[in-house]
Amino acid sequence: MKNIFVISFIFASNLVFGQPSSPVTSVERDYKVSGKVLEMGTNLPLEYASVSFLDSQGKIVSGGITDLEGQYEIVVPEGVYTVQYDFISFQTKQLKNTVVDSNITMPDVYLEIDSETLDEVIVRAETTEVQIRLDKKIYNIGKDLTTSGATVSDALDNIPSVTVDVDGAISLRGNENVRILINGKPSAIAGFGSTDALRQLPAESIERVEVITSPSARYDAEGTAGILNIILRKEKTLGLNGSVQTNLRYPTGSGVTGNVNLRTDKFNIFNTTGFDYRESPGNAFFKNTYFSNNVDNPLVIEERDYDRQQKGFNTNLGFEYFLTETSSITAAGFFRISDGDDLTTNITDEFNSSNMLAESRTRIENELEDDTNFQFSLNYVNNFNTDGHKLEAQFQWETGEETEESLIEETNTFPMREVLPAEQIVQKEDETEYLFQVDYVLPIGEHAQFEAGYRGDFENTITDYLLREELTVGGGFVRNDSLSNVFDFTQNVHALYSQYGNKLGKFSFLLGVRMEATTLKGAVTGEDVTSTGDFNFNFDKDYIGLFPTVNLVYELSEAENISLGYNRRINRPRSWFVNPFPSRSSEANVFQGNPDLDPSYASAFDLGYLRKFGQKLTLTSSVYYQYETDAFERIQEETGQQTPNGIPIIRSIPINLATNERIGFEAAILYNPLDWLRFNGSFNFFRFETEGDFNGVDYGSKNTSWFARGSTKVSLPYKIDWQTNMFYRGPSNNAQTENEGLLSVNLALSKDVFGDNGTIGFNVSDLFNSRKRRSLTTTDSFISESEFQWRERQFTLSFTYRFNQKKQRQQRTREENFEDEGFEG
Numbered sequence: 003m004k005n006i007f008v009i010s011f012i013f014a015s016n017l018v019f020g021q022p023s024s025p026v027t028s029v030e031r032d033y034k035v036s037g038k039v040l041e042m043g044t045n046l047p048l049e050y051a052s053v054s055f056l057d058s059q060g061k062i063v064s065g066g067i068t069d070l071e072g073q074y075e076i077v078v079p080e081g082v083y084t085v086q087y088d089f090i091s092f093q094t095k096q097l098k099n100t101v102v103d104s105n106i107t108m109p110d111v112y113l114e115i116d117s118e119t120l121d122e123v124i125v126r127a128e129t130t131e132v133q134i135r136l137d138k139k140i141y142n143i144g145k146d147l148t149t150s151g152a153t154v155s156d157a158l159d160n161i162p163s164v165t166v167d168v169d170g171a172i173s174l175r176g177n178e179n180v181r182i183l184i185n186g187k188p189s190a191i192a193g194f195g196s197t198d199a200l201r202q203l204p205a206e207s208i209e210r211v212e213v214i215t216s217p218s219a220r221y222d223a224e225g226t227a228g229i230l231n232i233i234l235r236k237e238k239t240l241g242l243n244g245s246v247q248t249n250l251r252y253p254t255g256s257g258v259t260g261n262v263n264l265r266t267d268k269f270n271i272f273n274t275t276g277f278d279y280r281e282s283p284g285n286a287f288f289k290n291t292y293f294s295n296n297v298d299n300p301l302v303i304e305e306r307d308y309d310r311q312q313k314g315f316n317t318n319l320g321f322e323y324f325l326t327e328t329s330s331i332t333a334a335g336f337f338r339i340s341d342g343d344d345l346t347t348n349i350t351d352e353f354n355s356s357n358m359l360a361e362s363r364t365r366i367e368n369e370l371e372d373d374t375n376f377q378f379s380l381n382y383v384n385n386f387n388t389d390g391h392k393l394e395a396q397f398q399w400e401t402g403e404e405t406e407e408s409l410i411e412e413t414n415t416f417p418m419r420e421v422l423p424a425e426q427i428v429q430k431e432d433e434t435e436y437l438f439q440v441d442y443v444l445p446i447g448e449h450a451q452f453e454a455g456y457r458g459d460f461e462n463t464i465t466d467y468l469l470r471e472e473l474t475v476g477g478g479f480v481r482n483d484s485l486s487n488v489f490d491f492t493q494n495v496h497a498l499y500s501q502y503g504n505k506l507g508k509f510s511f512l513l514g515v516r517m518e519a520t521t522l523k524g525a526v527t528g529e530d531v532t533s534t535g536d537f538n539f540n541f542d543k544d545y546i547g548l549f550p551t552v553n554l555v556y557e558l559s560e561a562e563n564i565s566l567g568y569n570r571r572i573n574r575p576r577s578w579f580v581n582p583f584p585s586r587s588s589e590a591n592v593f594q595g596n597p598d599l600d601p602s603y604a605s606a607f608d609l610g611y612l613r614k615f616g617q618k619l620t621l622t623s624s625v626y627y628q629y630e631t632d633a634f635e636r637i638q639e640e641t642g643q644q645t646p647n648g649i650p651i652i653r654s655i656p657i658n659l660a661t662n663e664r665i666g667f668e669a670a671i672l673y674n675p676l677d678w679l680r681f682n683g684s685f686n687f688f689r690f691e692t693e694g695d696f697n698g699v700d701y702g703s704k705n706t707s708w709f710a711r712g713s714t715k716v717s718l719p720y721k722i723d724w725q726t727n728m729f730y731r732g733p734s735n736n737a738q739t740e741n742e743g744l745l746s747v748n749l750a751l752s753k754d755v756f757g758d759n760g761t762i763g764f765n766v767s768d769l770f771n772s773r774k775r776r777s778l779t780t781t782d783s784f785i786s787e788s789e790f791q792w793r794e795r796q797f798t799l800s801f802t803y804r805f806n807q808k809k810q811r812q813q814r815t816r817e818e819n820f821e822d823e824g825f826e827g
Contacts, residue, residue: 031079031080032077032078032079032080033077033078033079033080033102033103033104033105033106034075034076034077034078034105034106035055035075035076035077035078035085035102035105035106035107035108036073036074036075036076036106036107036108037053037073037074037107037108037109037110037111038068038071038072038073038074038110038111038388039051039053039068039072039074039087039089039110039111039113040072040110040111040112040113041092041112041113042112042113042114045112045327046072047068047070047071047072047073048068048072048089048092048113049068049069049070049071049072051067051068051072051087051088051089051092051113052065052066052067052087052088052089053065053066053067053068053074053076053085053086053087054085054086054088055076055078055083055084055085055086055100055102056083056084056085056086057081057083058082060084063078063079063081063083064076064077064078064079071388071389071390073388073389075448078102079102080102080103081102082099082100082101082102083100083102084096084097084098084099084100085097085100085108087111087113089113092113092114093113093114095111095113097111138212138213138214138215138216138217138231139162139163139212139213139622140210140211140212140213141161141162141210141211141212141213142209142210153205154205154207154208154232155172156205156767157205157208157211158172158211158230159729160711160713160727160748161211161213161230162213162668162670162682162684162686162711163175163213163215163668163684163686164213164230165709165729165731172230173227174213174215174227174228174230175215175227175228175626175666175668175686175688176664176666176686176688176690176707176709176734177226177227177228177628177664178227179225179226179227179573179602179604179634180225180227180228180229180230181222181224181225181227181228181229181230182229182230182232183221183222183229183230183231183232184231184232184234185231185232185233185234186221186231187379187396187398187437187439188222188435188437188459207234207235207259207261207274207276207316207318208232208233208234208235209233209234209235210233211230211231211232211233212229212230212231212232212233213228213230214228214229214230214231215228215567215606215608215624215626216228216551216553216567216568216569216606216608217229217551217569217571218501218512218514218551218553218569219499219500219501219514219515219516219549219550219551220441220453220455220499220501220514222457222459222495222497222518223497223516223518223547223549223570223571223572224571224572224573224574225571225573226571226572226573226602226603226604226606226628226630226633228571228606234274234318235261235272235274241264241265241806242262242263242264242805242806243262243263243804243805243806244260244261244262244263244804244805244806245260245261245802245803245804245805246258246259246260246261246802246803247259247260247800247801247802247803248800248801249798249799249800249801250798250799250800251280251796251797251798251799252796252797253280253281253282253283253794253796254279254280254281255278255279255280255281255796255798256278256279256280257276257277257278257279257280258276258277259274259275259276259277260273260274260275260276261273261274267324268323268324269321269322269323269324270320270321270322270324271319271320271321271322272318272319272320272322273317273318273319273320274316274317274318275316275317275318276314276315276316276317277314277315278312278313278314278315279311279312279313279314280311280312281309281310281311281312282308282310282312282792282793282794283307283308283309283310283793283794284307284308284310284790284791284792284793284794285305285306285307285308285790285791285794286304286305286306286308286788286789286790286791287303287304287305287306287787287788287789287790288302288303288304288305288306288786288787288788289301289302289303289304289786289787289788290302290303290304290784290785290786290787291784291785291786292650292783292784293782293783293784298354298360298648299352299353299354299360299361299648299649300353300354300355301352301353301357302350302351302352302353302590302649303350303351303353304348304349304350304351305348305349306346306347306348306349307346307347308344308345308346308792309344309345309346309347310342310343310344310345311342311343311344312340312341312342312343313340313341313342314338314339314340314341315338315339315340316336316337316338316339317336317337317338318334318335318336318337319334319335320332320333320334320335321333321334328384328385328386328387328388329382329383329384329385330382330383331380331381331382331383332379332380332381332382332383333378333379333380333381334378334379334381335376335377335378335379336375336376336377336378336400337375337376337377338373338374338375338376339372339373339374339375340371340372340373341370341371341372341373342369342370342371342372342373343368343369343370343371344367344368344369344371345366345367345368345369346366346367346368346369347364347365347366348364348365348366348367349362349363349364349365350362350363350364350365352649359416360417361414361416361417362414362415362416363412363413363414363415363416363422364412364413364415365410365411365412366410366411366412367408367409367410367411368408368409369406369407369408370406370407370408371404371405371406371407372403372404372405373402373403373404373405374402374403374404375400375401375402375403376400376401376402377398377399377400378398378399378400379396379397379398379399380396380397380398381394381395381396381397382394382395382396389445390443390445390451391443391444391445392442392443393440393441393442393443394439394440394441394442394443395439395440395441396437396438396439396440397437397438397439398435398436398437398439399435399436399437400433400434400435401432401433401434401435402431402432402433402434403430403431403432403433404430404431404433405428405429405430405431406427406428406429406430407426407427407428408425408426408427408428409424409425409426410424410425410426410427411424412424421475422475423471423472423473423474423475423477424471424472424475424479425469425470425471425472426468426469426470426471426479427467427468427469427470428466428467428468428470429465429466429467429468429585430465430466431463431464431465431466432463432464433461433462433463433464434461434462435459435460435461435462436458436459436460437457437458437459437460438456438457438458439455439456439457439458440455440456440457441453441454441455442454442455449504449505449506450502450503450504450505451502451503451504452500452501452502453500453501453502454498454499454500454501455498455499455500456496456497456498456499457495457496457497457499458494458495458496458497459493459494459495459497460493460494460495461492461493461494462490462491462492462493463490463491463492463577464488464489464490464491465488465489465491465577465578465581466488467485467486467487467488467489467583467585468481468486469481469482469485469486470482483528485583485584486528487526487527487528487583488526488527488528489524489525489526489577489581489582489583490523490524490525490526490527491522491523491524491577491580491581492521492522492523492524493520493521493522493523493574493577494520494521495518495519495520495521496518496519497516497517497518497519498516498517499514499515499516499517500514500515501513501514501515501551502514508556508557508558509554509555509556509557510554510555510556510557511552511553511554511555512551512552512553512554513550513551513552513553514550514551514552515548515549515550515551516548516549516550516551517546517547517548517549518546518547518549518572519544519545519546520544520545520546520547520572520574520601521542521543521544522541522542522543522544522545522574522575522580523541523542523543524539524540524541524542524580524581524597525539525540526539526540526581526582526583528583538597538598539582539597541580541597543600545601547570547572547603548570549569549570549571549572550568550569550570551567551568551569551570552566552567552568552569553565553566553567554566554567561613561614561615561616562612562613562614563611563612564609564610564611564612565608565609565610565611565612566607566608566609566610567606567607567608567609567610568605568606568607568608569605569606570603570604570605570606571603571604571605571606572601572602572603572604573601573602573603573604573630573633573634574601575596575599575600575601575634575656578593578595579595579596579599579634579656580595580596580597580599581594581595581597582594582595582596582597583595584653590645590649590650590651590652591651591652591654592641592651592652592653592654593653593654593655594653594654594655595655595656596655596656596657599634599656599657599658600632600658601632602630602631602632602633602634602658602662603630603631603632604628604629604630604631604633604662605628605629606626606627606628606629607626607627607628608624608625608626609624609625609626610622610623610624611623611624617674618673618674618675619671619672619673619674620671620672620673621669621670621671622669622670622671623667623668623669623670624667624668624669625665625666625667626664626665626666626667626668627664627665627666628662628663628664628665629661629662629663629664630661630662630663630664631660631661632658632659632660633658633659633660633661633662633692633694634656634657634658634659635656635657635658635659635692635694635701635736635737636654636655636656636657637654637655637656637657637696637699637701637737637738638652638653638654638738638779638781639652639653639655639697639699639781640652640653640781640783640784641653650783650784652784657694657696657701658694659692659693659694659701659702660692660693660694661692661693661694662690662691662692663690663691663692664688664689664690664691665688665689665690666686666687666688666689667686667687667688668684668685668686668687669684669685670682670683670684670685671683671684677717678716678717678718679714679715679716679717680714680715680716681712681713681714681715682712682713683710683711683712683713684710684711684712685708685709685710686708686709686710687706687707687708688706688707688708689704689705689706689707690704690705691703691704691705692704692736692737699782700737701737701738702737703735703736703737705734705735705736707731707732707733707734708731708732709729709730709731709732710729710730711727711728711729711730712727712728713725713726713727713728714726720753721753721754721755721758722751722752722753723751723752723753724750724751725749725750725751725752726747726748726749726750727747727748727749727750728745728746728747728748729745729746729747730743730744730745730746731743731744738779738780738781739777739778739779739780740777740778740779740780741775741776741777742775742776742777744772744773744774744775745770745772745773746768746772746773747768747769747770747772748765748766748767748768748769749765749766749769750763750764750765750766751763751764751765752764756803759803759804759805760801760802760803760804761801761802762799762800762801763798763799763800763801763802764797764798764799764800765797765798765800766795766796766797766798767795767796767797767798768793768794768795768796769795770795771794771795773791773792773793774789774790774791775788775789775790775791776788776789777789
């Protein structure tokens with residue numbers, strides 16, 4: 003362990019640097035001019051502020067922009083200049099008669115907000131290109147009109163490279179093994195790995211989303227596809243400010259979200275609180291054809307209607323206290339509670355070999371769900387100087403409790419009416435997680451930076467599954483000991499990392515290594531633990547892995563660069579993937595975890611290209627390759643058992659396949675040809691090949707698929723904006739299932755009112771009601787055709803009012819940089 007620790011601190015990377023332009027050729031000597039640009043009142047650094055050196059004719063001789071810390075260093079020919087400082091929505095400042103005859107350090111420059119130009123800056127801010135870092139791309143959620151009144155899950159579905167399936171599964175570049183972080187950390191806000199919570203949180207709580215396809219060593223190694231880091235809102239402007247948004251929806255729904263912030267020179271209090279009620283009707287269709295001679299009715303057709311009602315309340319309250327000018331401590335708490343009432347009606351028709359209706363029955367499941375999450379975090383930051391030398395320590399504790407109670411009633415309706423015994427299912431899940439983290443950053447020289455740190459993540463989940471059945475109609479409920487169980491799952495991860503970055507001329511690099519030691523423990527208690535197969539019910543596994551990362555960038559010019567990234571990742575099984583006891587979605591369909599499931603490991607390469615054509619056009623593209631061992635695959639197989647009606651019971655179970663090889667290409671364009679017209683689009687093509695078998699069945703497969711999205715935004719007269727988003731996902735397949743293509747179109751309109759302090763919005767989600775998953779599953783014993791629509795077309799009317807706050811302007815300050823310090827991530 004000691005040797006590994008030493009090795010991990012030899013490797014490294016992280017760098018923060020300005021981007022000076024090439025100086026004009028001069029017969030005089032050239033000197034370095036450095037300095038810092040800050041925001042007046044807050045003393046926060048202004049990133050990407052421009053610094054220009056003007057001669058006596060007002061012509062720019064040299065210039066550059068500030069880095070993440072507001073610092074600049076520019077090569078300037080000998081002479082006397084007017085130094086001009088500019089930043090969007092801030093007043094321009096000039097220092098005249100500045101003599102450059104040696105290497106000099108300019109005094110700190112403070113820029114003030116220009117309230118008179120804020121309105122015209124709105125358009126420029128709306129057209130800002132995606133922000134590119136060595137290891138990620140940053141997208142601003144607040145600029146998407148279609149997310150007004152929407153959820154976090156909806157907002158993620160508008161991000162290039164990201165897709166959200168109709169049942170909420172989130173994928174990055176077509177790969178579902180993606181890690182979801184909140185403010186750079188795993189969080190109860192994201193639902194402890196489940197994406198259900200993201201469907202309940204309002205999109206208004208998000209400031210930006212970071213898409214990290216080549217994570218640096220500072221990040222968790224979890225998630226073979228990469229990381230989605232969701233950054234929550236926190237205002238940086240002095241004084242009291244905030245906003246309130248209300249919305250009404252059809253199907254029936256409503257919500258209100260408030261953001262308020264009070265900031266002084268000594269402290270900052272921030273809060274986001276929201277309440278939401280929504281009804282989400284959905285539907286599904288299944289057609290199963292069985293080949294076994296033992297099946298009386300080989301054709302079974304199921305039609306399902308979902309009637310969901312969800313009420314939720316969430317609040318995030320934080321207090322930041324500035325101990326000194328260079329250090330601060332922040333305490334924050336997050337609380338979420340939700341209640342769900344879901345009614346599922348399942349009508350099943352069974353047909354005999356003559357294709358005549360033999361039996362028909364109706365199954366009604368009423369599920370009540372109570373979900374509570376609480377998170378507390380404590381953060382300490384000490385900046386030793388203004389050059390980026392700092393220490394950060396974090397503690398986070400979170401707990402969650404979810405209870406699902408289902409009553410399942412079933413009635414035969416043909417050939418004769420008969421009420422069948424009912425079932426009661428109660429599942430309780432208690433989750434607790436502790437996180438400790440320390441990060442140290444040390445600048446070395448002018449452009450180099452070293453970073454090292456530790457993270458400990460300790461998670462425990464207890465799932466209590468209780469199934470009670472009526473033996474006779476109207477009789478008492480009796481516990482089913484074959485399926486009722488308690489599963490105790492523990493995952494502990496210790497991580498050490500180190501990284502080092504530098505810039506050598508036009509070449510920048512970031513090298514790092516991360517070591518993670520993982521412990522997975524599972525314990526099952528139940529009356530009848532022998533009926534679920536040959537599984538190791540109680541397991542205790544330890545894994546140690548090294549995860550190197552490499553990120554390289556070469557600047558072909560100020561507007562063009564190429565990048566190369568490599569990283570090794572891990573995908574650990576979640577608790578429900580290793581719980582050996584089956585859970586039933588219907589009488590004939592069960593899901594069963596696999597306690598023998600091991601983590602999968604992936605090595606990924608990413609070659610990227612960025613080109614900016616002036617201020618109107620930005621093009622990004624990349625080619626990526628990934629090789630994964632012990633990849634997860636969810637397969638379906640017969641259990642050999644039948645329902646009381648003679649229908650074979652089908653089991654879904656996750657397995658480790660031998661390998662998964664994936665290659666792909668993606669491109670994105672942001673084009674602003676006119677002040678009133680903005681367009682962005684992206685395209686992603688990928689191909690993967692899996693190999694492996696389970697229980698003597700070969701599950702190897704090849705799949706080629708693609709998805710594309712486009713968004714057009716038009717600024718009309720009278721301060722009206724119109725936006726249209728379109729998404730299409732091409733057909734795909736795995737070893738058993740083929741999925742058809744899927745098309746979805748969203749439409750939105752907005753108008754600013756009350757002197758731009760208010761905004762009225764209207765949007766339609768899934769305009770053509772076409773967001774449906776259609777699939778065909780084929781095995782040796784059955785064929786299953788299905789169609790599933792999680793949520794039908796939705797209309798939303800919203801109103802937002804801002805006080806002491808303009809529309810979001812293009813500004814990045816210390817808190818934002820703290821989350822994504824250039825190379826740090």
